[in-house]
Amino acid sequence: MSAHVTSMRDALYEAPGPRTKRLTVIGTTISLALVAVGAALIVRQFYITGQLDAAYWSFFTEWNTWRYLLEGLVGTVRVALVAAVISLVLGVLLMFGRISSFPPLAVLSRVVIDFFRGVPSLLLIYFFFLVVPQYGLQLPSFWMITLPVSLAASGVLAEVFRAGVNAVPKGQTEAALSIGLTPTKTMLRIVLPQALRIVVPSLISQLVVVVKDTTVAYVVSYPDLMQNARVLITTHDSVVSVYLVVALIYILINFAINQLSIAMARRSGNPIISRETENPT
Amino acid sequence: MNAETPVIELRHVDKHYGSLHVLKDINLSIRAGEVVVLIGPSGSGKSTLCRTINRLETIDSGEILIEGQPLPQEGKELAQMRAEIGMVFQSFNLFAHKTILDNVTLGPREVLKTPKDVAEKEAMELLARVGVDAQAAKVPAQLSGGQQQRVAIARSLAMHPKAMLFDEPTSALDPEMINEVLEVMVELAREGMTMVVVTHEMNFARRVSNRVVFMADGQILEEGAPDQFFDHPKTARAKDFLDSIRGH
C-alpha cells in the first residue's frame, strides 16, 4: 500500500533506474548552467547601462524613501479594504438576486453580474473619472478609484458566492425545511453561513485582484503606492530601480495573500473558486 | 526458460519506507498456471509485494525474476516486461477520457502494434467474455463499479499476459457487484492463467487458489494449500486473523 500522497507532477515519473538517474543529473547540471548564464546576462545588461550605479540605489538606504513608499502602501491598503468590503456586500446582494425565484430580478441580476465581469476595471474607472463629472458630480479621488474596483469585483464575487451556496449539501436545506424553517430563514441561518465558510479561501484569493486593480489609482491622482513611486522617480531620476522595487513589493504582497488563501483552503478542504475556475456565463 | 522456471520469483526481497520495514526477506515462487492468494491484515505489505512485481514499487535489495529474467529497472525493457504482466487495481483506473472499447484497444495498438480493426475485434470478444460488450461505446463514468472492474480485467487480458496481478480487486465494490467480478476471475483461473491475487474474499481463495500466502508485518508467515490453511492454520497470528474475519 502506497503510504505517501505525491502531487501529480511527481507521480508522472517512476522511481528512476540507474540510466535515468544519470540523465537527470546531466540535465540538472546543464540547466543550472543555462540559468546561471541567463542570470549573468541580465546582470551584465544592468551593469553596462549603468543601472547598477549607487546613484540609482543609494536612496533606498534612507528611511525617508521607505516612509514615502509606506504612505503610498497605506493608500493602496485603504482602497483595497474599502473596495473589498463594498464588493462583498454587493456580491452577496447580486447573488441573492441571481438565485431568486422572481424571474425579472434573476434576469436583471444576471445581466448586471455579466456586465461587471465582462468590462475591464479601467473602463469603469474612466466612467467615474470622465463621465460622472459631466453630470455635475465630482467625487473625491478616493471614491473614483474605490467604487469602480468594488463594482468589478462584485460581479466575480457574486458568482463565487453562488458556487458556495450550490456547494452546501442539499440535505441541509431539506432538513431545515422539514423542521419547519421558512425558505428565507433556511437561507439566512443554515445555508448562507455554511456557504460563506466554504468560500473564504476564494474570497481571500479575489483580494489579490482587488489589490492589482488599485494600481490604476494614478489615473485619478489618488496617492497609492504606484503614485508615490512616480514621485520618487522624478525626485531621484531613477526609473528602473524604483519600478522594480515597487513591482517586487506588489508581487510579495499578492504572493502572501495567495499563500494565505491556499493555507485556508488546505485546512478547510474547500477548493478555491476564482474567475478562472468558474463558469464564464 | 524451461517448464520448471517459475513465472514470477522473488528472492530475499527487502523494502523500507523511510524507517518502516515494509517487506522483510520475501521469498516467493509462482509457477505457470498457479493461482496464489495473498492475505493478511492491513499494513502487512501484501499490496506492496504485489506492486513490486511489476515495479510500481521499487525494492531496496533482493531479486525479482520474471520467467528467469531479472525485472528491468527502467526504459523500454521495463515497459515490455510490464506488457506481459497484467494488473488489475482496487480503484479500476480506467482511462476516463476514452470509451470502454478504446480503453481495451489502447494497449494492443500502442504497445503490440496491432492494427485497429484486429484490436477492436479482439477487444469486443474480450468484453463479451467478461459480460460488458453492450457498454463498449460508453465512457467509464457511465458504468457501475463492477462493470468498470470487468473492463479493467479485459484491458489487461488484451495484452495476452503471461501472468496477472490483482490488487484487492473487489475491495472498492458494493457487495452486490463483488460476485460478477469474482466469477470472471474464477473463469480465468480455470483457463490456466497464472494469477497473484491480494484479497479478503476467502470463498474465492478456497474455490480457486492453489496456494494461500499469509503475510503480517511485512513477512510471509505461512503458506499452504487453501483447505489446509483455512481449516488448520499453523501460526497463532494466522489463527487470530482468520477468527477476526470469520466474525462476519
Place this chain on the structure above:
Amino acid sequence: MGFAEILELYGANYAKAVFETMSMTFVCFCFAMAIAILITVLRVSPIKPLRIVGDLYVQIFRNIPGVALLVVVAYALPNLKVVLPWKTCVEVTVVLLASAFGSENFMTGINAIGVGQIEAARSIGLTFGQTMRKIVIPQALRSAVLPMTNLLIATMLSTSLGSQVPLNPQELTGLVSYITTRSTGAGIVPFVISALCYAGTAVLMGVLGNLIDKKVRVIR
C-alpha cells in the same frame, strides 16, 4: 450628445478600436498559450532547476499588477537599452500576464487526472512518452477548456492597459478618454458603446466556451 451623433463622429474610430482590441486579444492569447505550454513543460519536468524557473515565472506574472508590469516594460526597459514600440509593450505585458494563468490552468488539468490512471498506463506497457501523449495531455487539455475561456475573457479585459500608453489607433478603453476630451458633453454614450462591446464579446466567448466544454469534458 446622442448615440447617433457619437457614432457619426466617431464610428470609424470605434470600428478601428474594436479591431484593435479583438486582434490584440487573439494574438496575445495565442502567444500566451504557447508560452504557457512551454512553462508547464518546465514545471512538470523532472529537472529541479527548470521546475524552479517555471514556478518562479508563474509566481511573478500572476502576482504582478498589470500596470506595474506595463510601466516596467514601457519605461524601465528603455533604460536597459530595450526599447519597444508602445503597442508591443502592451502586447508583451498582456502575454506575460496571461501565460502565467495559462500555465496554472494546465497544471490544474494535469492534477485532475489522478495517479491511478498513470499506473494503469504503465502496467499495460506504455512508455513515458506514450502515457503523456495518450493519457495525460488529452485529459489536461480537455479539462482546461472552461478556465481557458475565462482566461481569454481576462486577456481581452487586460488589453485595456493600452489606454495607459499613446496608441494609435486606440483600443476600446483609450477611445473613451479620447472622445471625452475632444467632445465636451459627450456624456455616457462613449462609455456605454465600449462597455457593450466588451461585455457582449465576453458573453459570447463564455457561451462558446461552454459549448466546447460540454462536448469535450472528461466525466469523472
